[in-house]
Structures are given as structure tokens and as C-alpha cells.
Amino acid sequence: xxxxxxxxxxxxxxxxxxxxxxxxxxxxxxxxxxxxxxxxxxxxxxxxxxxxxxxxxxxxxxxxxxxxxxxxxxxxxxxxxxxxxxxxxxxxxxxxxxxxxxxxxxxxxxxxxxxxxxxxxxxxxxxxxxxxxxxxxxxxxxxxxxxxxxxxxxxxxxxxxxxxxxxxxxxxxxxxxxxxxxxxxxxxxxxxxxxxxxxxxxxxxxxxxxxxxxxxxxxxxxxxxxxxxxx
Numbered sequence: 601x602x603x604x605x606x607x608x609x610x611x612x613x614x615x616x617x618x619x620x621x622x623x624x625x626x627x628x629x630x631x632x633x634x635x636x637x638x639x640x641x642x643x644x645x646x647x648x649x650x651x652x653x654x655x656x657x658x659x660x661x662x663x664x665x666x667x668x669x670x671x672x673x674x675x676x677x678x679x680x681x682x683x684x685x686x687x688x689x690x691x692x693x694x695x696x697x698x699x700x701x702x703x704x705x706x707x708x709x710x711x712x713x714x715x716x717x718x719x720x721x722x723x724x725x726x727x728x729x730x731x732x733x734x735x736x737x738x739x740x741x742x743x744x745x746x747x748x749x750x751x752x753x754x755x756x757x758x759x760x761x762x763x764x765x766x767x768x769x770x771x772x773x774x775x776x777x778x779x780x781x782x783x784x785x786x787x788x789x790x791x792x793x794x795x796x797x798x799x800x801x802x803x804x805x806x807x808x809x810x811x812x813x814x815x816x817x818x819x820x821x822x823x824x825x826x827x828x829x830x831x
Contacts, residue, residue, distance in 0.1 A: 606651040611641030638662025657685035672700035680721040735770040774828035
């Protein structure tokens with residue numbers, strides 16, 4: 601049984617998979633709800649205070665990405681969301697992260713890994729940071745108290761994982777940050793087997809660099825990434 605019980609919503613139309621997830625996570629000590637389609641899943645997610653959601657992409661009535669966008673947009677929900685799907689294309693992962701995903705897992709996935717990732721995501725969300733602790737690199741500012749970022753006054757929209765990556769890069773600027781350190785900041789000990797870091801860095805770069813702005817995020821081949829005004 602885990603040290604902290606979580607309230608988790610499973611939105612999955614595969615009855616067997618949903619049952620396996622439900623039974624396993626319940627045995628771990630968590631509290632579970634489940635929905636077999638996007639519409640009922642969105643209703644539950646918007647009406648209840650869950651710690652995390654396990655969300656399938658290909659759902660009846662409303663697909664998972666639409667559910668996610670409605671949650672982040674209309675509902676203003678900050679709940680941790682893991683997409684659990686058979687879709688393994690990089691473009692799909694980028695769409696998911698840009699829409700507000702916290703993690704992306706490609707089926708099949710071992711049930712213990714899903715549980716570890718859920719606990720890791722929620723633990724990070726519950727961490728308290730010191731107010732008024734503002735990081736700055738060039739014209740990019742990141743307020744760790746409000747979790748809001750701005751570039752030359754322009755609001756920068758970040759995913760939860762993007763915020764963790766950006767914080768580390770800004771703290772270490774202008775030094776190179778290795779891939780291992782970035783992955784550890786994003787996922788702790790539950791580092792994904794697939795190269796999700798590349799997708800997250802792509803989303804982060806698009807968020808902090810719009811057309812006409814000086815590039816700040818640089819890839820250092822064979823080493824990692826660095827955040828600075830000039831590479």
C-alpha cells in the first residue's frame with residue numbers, strides 16, 4: 601500500500617484494461633472512479649477534485665485530447681493527467697503536451713509503472729516553493745511562487761513538466777544541463793524508456809521563443825541543453 605492515497609479517475613473505453621487498472625490501483629490504496637467515454641469522463645473530472653487522471657486518447661463520444669483541452673481551458677483544471685494510448689507518433693505526443701499533458705505512456709505499460717508515475721506527478725504538484733523567488737535569464741522571467749513565466753512582458757504558457765525543466769535550466773544558466781539531470785527533474789526515478797525529453801524540449805522551445813525573439817534554448821549535441829542568450 602502506498603504512503604499516500606490518491607484520488608484517481610480512469611477514462612478508458614477498454615473494459616478489461618479499465619478493470620485491471622482499477623483493481624491494481626485500488627489494491628495500492630488509492631481511491632478510484634472510472635468512465636467509459638469522453639463525455640462522462642469530462643463530467644466527472646470537472647465535477648470532482650481528483651489528484652490525477654489516466655486518460656485514453658481514442659474514446660467514444662469525445663476523444664481524449666478534446667477532454668484534456670476542455671479541462672485545461674473551460675474548467676481551468678490543474679489536475680495531473682497521464683495519457684495512456686496506443687498512439688506512438690512524436691506528433692501526437694507534442695499535441696498532447698502542448699494541450700497540457702503531464703505524462704504520455706504508450707500501451708502496453710506495466711501497471712506498477714503507471715502507479716509510480718501517478719505518485720511522482722502528484723508529489724511534484726504538491727511541492728511548495730518559496731514565494732517571490734523569481735528566476736531570470738535575459739528577458740525571460742519565471743516566478744516560482746506563482747508558477748508564471750513572462751518573456752519581455754509576454755505571458756509564456758508552460759506545462760507542468762515544462763516548468764520543472766525550465767526551472768532547472770534557468771538555475772543552471774548559462775551552463776549545459778545534461779539529459780540525465782533534465783529527465784530526473786521531470787520524472788524522478790520513473791524515467792520513461794522512450795525519448796519523451798526531446799518532445800518536451802520542443803514544446804518548451806516553442807513556448808519561450810516566438811518569431812522575432814532571440815533564441816534562448818540551445819541543444820548541445822551529445823551533452824544536453826543550455827539556456828542563455830547566445831549559444
